Every structure is written in structure tokens, then in C-alpha cells.
Amino acid sequence: MGISTKDGCEIPEQGNMAGVDLGPILYPHSVAVIGASSAFGKWGQLILTNIVAGGFEGEIYPVNPKASSLCGLTAYKTVTDIPQPVDVAFITVPAPGIPAVLEDCGKKGVKGLVVITSGFSETGGEGLKLEREIVEICNRFGMVLIGPNTMGIISPYAKLFATGTHTRPRPGGVAFISQSGNLGNQLVHWASHQGIGISQFVGSGNEAMLGCAEYLEFLEQDDHARIIILYMENVGNGKRFLEVAERVNRTKPVIVLKGGRTSAGKAAAASHTGSMGGEYRIFRAACRQAGVLSVDAPAELLDLSAGFSSLPLPKGDRVGIVTLGGGWGVVTADACNEKGLRVPPIPESIIARLNRYLPPFWSKSNPLDLVGTRDTEVPVVAVEELLKWDGVDAVISLGIIGRTELVRLLVDSTGKVDHEASGEALKEILDFVDIYEQEYVATMVELMEKYEKPVIGVSLTRSEKGTVRPIDGKRYAGVFYQTPEAAVNVLGRMVQYWRFHRDRGGAS
Numbered sequence: 001m002g003i004s005t006k007d008g009c010e011i012p013e014q015g016n017m018a019g020v021d022l023g024p025i026l027y028p029h030s031v032a033v034i035g036a037s038s039a040f041g042k043w044g045q046l047i048l049t050n051i052v053a054g055g056f057e058g059e060i061y062p063v064n065p066k067a068s069s070l071c072g073l074t075a076y077k078t079v080t081d082i083p084q085p086v087d088v089a090f091i092t093v094p095a096p097g098i099p100a101v102l103e104d105c106g107k108k109g110v111k112g113l114v115v116i117t118s119g120f121s122e123t124g125g126e127g128l129k130l131e132r133e134i135v136e137i138c139n140r141f142g143m144v145l146i147g148p149n150t151m152g153i154i155s156p157y158a159k160l161f162a163t164g165t166h167t168r169p170r171p172g173g174v175a176f177i178s179q180s181g182n183l184g185n186q187l188v189h190w191a192s193h194q195g196i197g198i199s200q201f202v203g204s205g206n207e208a209m210l211g212c213a214e215y216l217e218f219l220e221q222d223d224h225a226r227i228i229i230l231y232m233e234n235v236g237n238g239k240r241f242l243e244v245a246e247r248v249n250r251t252k253p254v255i256v257l258k259g260g261r262t263s264a265g266k267a268a269a270a271s272h273t274g275s276m277g278g279e280y281r282i283f284r285a286a287c288r289q290a291g292v293l294s295v296d297a298p299a300e301l302l303d304l305s306a307g308f309s310s311l312p313l314p315k316g317d318r319v320g321i322v323t324l325g326g327g328w329g330v331v332t333a334d335a336c337n338e339k340g341l342r343v344p345p346i347p348e349s350i351i352a353r354l355n356r357y358l359p360p361f362w363s364k365s366n367p368l369d370l371v372g373t374r375d376t377e378v379p380v381v382a383v384e385e386l387l388k389w390d391g392v393d394a395v396i397s398l399g400i401i402g403r404t405e406l407v408r409l410l411v412d413s414t415g416k417v418d419h420e421a422s423g424e425a426l427k428e429i430l431d432f433v434d435i436y437e438q439e440y441v442a443t444m445v446e447l448m449e450k451y452e453k454p455v456i457g458v459s460l461t462r463s464e465k466g467t468v469r470p471i472d473g474k475r476y477a478g479v480f481y482q483t484p485e486a487a488v489n490v491l492g493r494m495v496q497y498w499r500f501h502r503d504r505g506g507a508s
Contacts, residue, residue: 020144020210022218025112026155026200028087029058031162032079032110034101035092036062036070043092043116046164047152051090054161054168059084079104088112090152090162095119095127098134098148106141113138114162115148121206122149131208138209150205151181154188156198157224163203165189170470172197173226173309177215179204179233180259187231187298195466195477196306199224211236213244220248227308228252229301233259235283246290253308253497255293257301258283291500293493300489303481306467307490308497310477311454316393317495318342320386321367322379324399324460329367332396332458332484339492343367344392350385357381376436380443387451393495394454396487400440401480402460407433441469441478448476454494456487 031051037044048062052071061084062070065077076082079089079101089110093101095117105113120131131148138145146153152163156171165185169192176191178184181203188201199222202215212230219225228248235241245254258280287294295301319341323329333343346366354362357378363369368382379400386395411426444455457480469478481487 020214020218022112022144022215024087025114025144025146026153026160026202026218027158028112028160030061030085030087031056031058031160032061032063032076032082032086032089033092034063034079034089034105036064036067036075037092038067038070043164046166047090047092047116047162050161050163050166053166055159056161057159058087061086063089079108079110082108086110088114090114090116092116095130095148098130099137102134102137102141102143106137106143110143112144112146114146114150114153115205116150116152116164117147118149120148121208131206135208145209146202147205148208149181151185151203153203154198154201156200163188163201167192169196169198169201171224172199172470173224174198174305175200175219175222175225175228176230176305177202177204177212177219177228178231179207180231181205183231183298187301190302191305193466194302194306195468195470196302196309197468197470199226207234207236211241213237213241216241216244216248216254220252226252227255227305229255229257229305231257231259231298231301238283238286242286242290242292245287245292249291250501253293253304255295255301255304255308256287257295257298291497291504293497302467303486303490304493306479306481307454307456307494310468310470310479311456311494312448312452312476313498314394314454314491314495315498317499318344318392318394319491320346320389320392320395322370322382322386322395322397322400323367324370324372324379326363326367326369326371328398328458328484329363329369332398332488333367335485335488336396336491339488341488341492341495346386347389347391350389353385354382380440383444383455384447387447387453387455392453394456394491396456396458396484396491397444398458398484398487399460401437401457401478402463404430404433404437405461405463442471444478445471445474445476449474454491456491457481458484458487 033048035044036048039045048071051060060073061082062073062075063079064075067075069075086108089105091101119127121128154161154163156169161168163185167189169188174196184203212232219228248254284294319336321329321332336343343366351364362371370378383395383397386392408430411430414421415426448455459480459482462482
């Protein structure tokens with residue numbers, strides 16, 4: 001049953017609007033910014049400048065009753081003055097003025113609304129009544145509402161960047177729905193710096209009309225979205241959400257970070273988006289039953305996003321480990337066992353082939369210790385030997401990428417103390433290492449496409465090049481984490497996802 005307004009109109013409960021078409025909002029041909037402004041830092045200025053500077057190729061209509069032009073574009077007094085159709089309107093005017101604006105949008109035939117403005121159900125009392133009123137208006141005109149109290153949306157394939165923070169991630173396979181705008185924008189910003197491509201970001205805000213189930217249903221049909229991550233505080237209609245999530249999860253991994261897991265978190269969530277969290281243990285158990293992966297930290301969302309969106313899914317739990325040094329291999333093997341992954345011994349045939357490349361004292365076991373070799377061919381040979389063996393389902397490679405920074409420090413020291421050292425020669429050394437790393441990444445991607453097994457890297461040092469290294473024209477990308485435990489955790493969760501589907505007949 002829905003909520004009845006004072007004039008008898010019924011508002012559907014959030015989470016019950018099946019089959020909502022979000023295409024006109026996430027892939028629009030024309031947008032209006034109602035409340036557009038030239039005042040630096042105001043929401044109307046943040047949204048408008050981001051859309052324009054982000055390169056949106058459709059029509060952009062600023063709406064401001066006191067301006068004739070903004071950002072070099074003709075400004076209109078009201079949305080009804082715009083001579084052409086409008087797919088989606090971004091609304092930043094104060095809350096009390098929203099109903100009148102929505103009435104105008106309805107008369108104009110606007111298909112979708114993104115209400116940035118706060119001051120609704122998160123404040124309780126009158127704010128809740130106002131939120132119910134704007135939902136009733138949207139229902140009456142058949143408009144789709146995102147928000148209110150949202151940080152906006154990002155749709156890189158449409159070149160639409162409409163959030164308060166001017167982060168512009170590359171197009172990719174990760175769709176991200178977040179009830180918290182600030183957390184969502186922070187994660188998108190981190191993702192862009194780590195090379196993780198985004199298909200959509202939606203700050204769902206108070207979710208007055210649409211909940212996570214509706215977003216999942218749309219993303220299920222969206223070919224750009226390969227993996228879906230959710231930050232949730234309010235589950236809404238829990239039964240429907242889990243039914244939809246389980247269905248979507250059969251073809252696209254669904255990963256959830258649940259806010260409001262503790263009493264302090266629940267209180268914070270209620271004051272911030274107007275939501276109340278349910279019992280976390282029950283929620284987590286239900287997710288596990290549906291095969292949905294739940295995580296406990298934002299950083300893990302990013303790690304899993306990188307892995308699931310960029311690597312082939314493993315078809316088993318057996319891991320081959322290639323390491324530049326012995327200690328890392330020991331730590332990684334321990335972490336694999338603790339995550340339920342197996343590290344099988346390697347056969348004599350592989351040992352015999354690698355004996356031709358490595359000194360007699362190499363480990364001759366899994367982990368495969370390269371004993372700090374400087375031979376640039378050996379790491380590639382070692383990884384491929386493991387990949388083509390049917391005894392492993394994935395390979396973790398440690399320490400091959402990330403040597404550039406250490407070489408740079410050595411070059412700096414050499415230049416300071418050896419006055420006879422040629423600056424050009426030292427630069428050539430740096431260039432050689434950098435080119436080698438690029439070629440190594442490209443080779444790992446080729447091997448993944450050849451053998452359909454993931455190769456998960458761990459960088460020797462912290463790198464500014466990010467976790468994901470995409471290669472033009474390739475399905476997969478190089479993925480290099482900062483720590484062995486991060487790499488093992490991602491592989492463990494990928495195996496968990498594979499195992500869930502195998503047990504239900506959905507994975508080979």
C-alpha cells in the first residue's frame with residue numbers, strides 16, 4: 001500500500017516502482033539547470049559549469065529569472081520558456097519553491113528530475129510533507145524523480161557530469177549507486193585516480209520515488225554496466241530489493257556497502273538522508289543467501305570494482321603465486337589459505353622449464369620465487385607457465401610492476417655522487433624501465449585473454465599510475481594493488497561469486 005496525500009493521491013512506497021526507464025535521465029539529449037547561477041560555489045553554478053566544462057554534447061538550458069545568459073548560453077526565466085524539449089532538469093532552487101518548479105516541469109513535458117536541494121524528509125516534519133508533495137506532482141505528470149537531497153549524477157558515456165564535485169572519470173563498466181552524495185563523490189574521485197572506469201554514478205539521496213531495486217532493474221538492462229556497487233543506508237522494501245538483487249547478480253556482480261550497521265551509524269543515517277537502517281546481521285545473511293557480496297569499508301568497494309570490472313572471473317580456487325622475493329610469497333600464501341584459496345605444488349614439468357631461466361637455488365615450488373631476477377623475460381615466462389597449467393585458476397604476481405620508482409631513486413643518487421655519469425644515460429635507464437612496465441602490463445592482458453584466467457598484480461611501490469591499467473581495444477586491463485592482502489581479498493571474493501553461481505548451475 002502507498003502513502004495517501006491530503007488530496008487523496010496515493011504515493012507508491014519507495015521500492016515498488018518496477019520497470020522505471022532511467023534512460024532519459026542517464027542518457028539525455030537535453031538538460032535544463034533550474035536555479036543556474038554565476039555565483040561561485042553555489043549549487044546552480046557547480047552543476048551548470050560541470051555540465052558545460054565536462055563536454056556534454058546535447059542541449060543545455062540554464063534557467064534563472066534574473067539572467068539573460070550564463071556560461072555563454074542563453075538563460076530562460078522559467079523552464080516553460082525553453083523552446084525545445086527537455087529530457088532532464090537539475091533543480092537547485094530552495095525547497096519551498098520546488099513544487100511550483102515541478103508543476104512547470106510537468107507542463108513542459110520534462111521526463112526526469114534530479115532534485116539537488118535538501119530540506120525534505122531528512123529534516124522530518126514539514127520536510128517530510130514537502131517530499132510527499134513533490135512525489136505526488138511527479139506521479140501526476142509521469143515524471144521520474146532522483147532525490148531529493150542528492151549530489152547529482154555522472155554518466156560518462158553520455159559525457160554528462162552533473163555533480164557538485166568536478167570529477168570526470170573515464171567511461172567503464174562500474175555502475176555506482178549511493179544514498180550518500182559525499183561518500184559517493186569521494187569514491188568516484190578515488191576511482192578516477194585509480195583508473196577505474198565508471199558507467200554511471202547516481203546519488204540517490206532520500207530516494208523519495210526510486211530505491212536501489214529500481215536502479216538495479218535499469219542497470220540490469222544497461223550494457224555499459226558490468227558490475228554494480230551500492231552504498232545503502234535504507235533498504236526500503238527489503239524483500240523486493242533482495243529479489244531483484246539476486247536476479248541481477250546472476251549476470252552482473254552486485255556489491256553492497258551498508259551504512260548504519262551500528263547504533264551510532266543508524267542515528268547518523270537518519271539525520272543525514274532520512275533513512276533508518278535495519279538489523280545488519282540479518283541484512284548481511286540475506287545478501288549472502290542471494291549471492292550479493294557485502295563489504296565493510298569504502299576501500300574494499302574500490303578494490304572489488306577494479307577486479308570485477310577488469311579481470312576474467314576465476315573458475316576455481318587454486319592460485320599460482322609469482323614473486324620477485326620470497327617473503328612476499330610466504331605472506332601471500334598464508335593470506336590465500338586464510339581466505340579459503342588453495343596454493344597447489346607445481347609439477348616437475350614446470351620446474352624443468354623454469355630451470356633454464358633461474359639459478360639453481362630458486363624455490364622450485366609454489367609460490368614461485370624469482371629470487372630478484374633482473375632478466376626481463378623471466379616474469380612473463382613464469383606467469384604464462386602457471387596460466388597454461390590446468391592446476392591453477394588464477395595467478396597473483398608480486399613486485400614486477402613498481403620498480404620504476406626505485407630505479408628513479410637510484411638514478412637520483414647516482415647523479416648526485418657520480419659526476420661522470422651521463423645524464424642522458426641515466427634518463428635512458430628510467431625510460432627503459434618505464435617502457436618495460438608498460439609492455440609487461442600489455443602482455444599480462446594478452447595472457448588473460450588467451451587463457452581466460454585472472455592475473456592479479458601487486459605493485460612493488462606505490463604508483464601514481466593507479467590500480468587499473470587499461471589497454472586500448474582489450475576486454476581486460478592490468479590490475480595492480482598496493483598490498484598482497486588486498487589482492488588476495490579481491491581474488492577470494494571473486495571465487496566466492498564464482499562458487500555461488502557454480503553451486504546454482506550458473507557458472508561453468
